[in-house]
Amino acid sequence: MPIALVRAPVGGQITGRSKYCVTCGDGDSCFGSGGNHATCKGYSSPVDIAGTGTLTLFVNYPTVKSIVTLIGLECCCDACDDQYERTITVKLYGQPGGVCYIGAVMYGHVINPLVTHNTTYNLTSSSWDLGSVPAGTCTACAFACYTGPHCHMERSGGSTSAPCCCLNATRGLTTIYEWNFMCPSAPTK
Secondary structure (H helix, E strand, O other), rough: OOEEEEEEOEEEEEEEOOOOOOOOOOOOOOOOOOOOOOOOOOOOOOOOOOOOEEEEEOOOOOOOEEEEEEEEEEOOOOOOHHHHHHEEEEEEEEOOEEEEEEEEEEEEEEEEEOOOOEEEEOOOEEEEEEEEEOEEEEEOOOOOOOOEEEEEEEEEEEOOOOOOOOOEOOOOOEEEEEOOOOOOOOOOO
């Protein structure tokens, strides 16, 4: 059975995984020691990675052969700029042309998107640039939505493989999420 992997889109410390990482090394460091980690889209297993620069989808191509991207304003609140609210949801497929759905990963807090809404992209490598991580902060919401550069991720389906809270994720190498899947075989004549 094939396994699809999504790896860290930026490099840096895991600052949230199920719960926010407040105190490292307190015995509850894998899933955080603070309050529950909120989701933007309502998907599962939110993970935050502190980091800056280009936000890149990294998959195990050619297992993942195509993606469909959806752009929305689903993180933070309307009082924050679009750069903090913007999300890019990436639907993963096991065949070209958006065939054989695997699952999805949502990236929150995206500036300067490099993909377009509801577009199918056939992959030719293991990476696809999505946009950039914004600088600054936004505390205008009822909660501190964005307190420094980081990428927020959530998954639909699959499971979480991200390192424990406070450990580092290496851009393009550290697996964050994975999905077991099976594409239907082509009919034989």
